[in-house]
Amino acid sequence: MNTKVFHNLSYGVYIISSLDGERPTGCTANSVMQITSSPATLALSMNHDNFTNSCIEKTGKFAVSILSETSDPSLIGQFGFQSGRDVNKFENILFETKEGLPVLTDSCGYIICKVIDKMETSTHTVFLGEVIDGDIQSVSPSMTYAYYHRVIKGKSPKNAPTYLPEEESENTIPSKTSWVCSICGYVYDEEAPFEELPDSYTCPICKQPKSKFVKQ
Template structure:
């Protein structure tokens, strides 16, 4: 089987939020789909290791912020490459509250769901949520996972359903590349990487210049 065929399926990029007691928490997800129209029902796949998974199970509700092509890529680093067990991911995020759950303002829409059922797979939980609120924010197109890989130049977190192990392999094409060891962002700016200031930070996960590794031929 060639796992790359799954990349031909359509995915978005979303911040899924819930509550850890009174504290906001959330993570990046890409496997979300509407499965019925009346009542509107959403299916969400989330890895067992994601802290947000247990929070959804405890609170019985979750919200989806739909990222757009103009959303700050740092949102993906914040929610996709850190764990809510250790940090409050919403500390520096501009958000509003709908139906008691945090919604990222830098998005093109949101959906709030009440958990009605769930199914356990070997590594993931599939949550079913009945939609209780939702709206469009602005007019920017939604970010697809293809756009994230090809334009934003990020990689899938290892907990994502679409993660492929070869994403962590060094680039095989000619020419040296500087790659963020945290989120996989490939620097392709006009200024040689060595000449960037020491204050340079990855645009996705905001890690420092020292977290970049040189791959490929020199």
């Protein structure tokens, strides 16, 4: 079996949000798909270890904010490479409240779901959500997972269903020495030499400081 074929499946990039008590929290996800059209339902796959999983379990609701190609890519790192147990992920994030749940302003649309069923697997819960609200927020094209890998040069965190230990796409394999963010895997490939960047440089994906980059 060649597990690299899984990279040929197509996804979007989403921020899944819910509530920890009254505190908004959420995480980055790509495994969302529509299951039925009438009534409209979505399936969402979420790792058991994700704090958002337990928040969805408790509240019975989740929101999907759909990132677009113009969404700030640092949202992916803000929501994807740290835990809502430790930090307030919505700090400094523009959001609105819809049906009681936080949705990101910097997205091309949102969908709010009420959990009506679920299926457990070894590592992930598949939540089935009935859509109770949704709207378009911008006309920018949706960010696809391929776009995230190819253009933004991001990788998958370990909790993602699509994580591959040997994850390396042809587009991110460095042709020579390159600097890689040790937190999120972002490969620096701008024209300016990495060494000459100011110390205030931060990873465009996860906002970690320049010191977190390692030479490869």
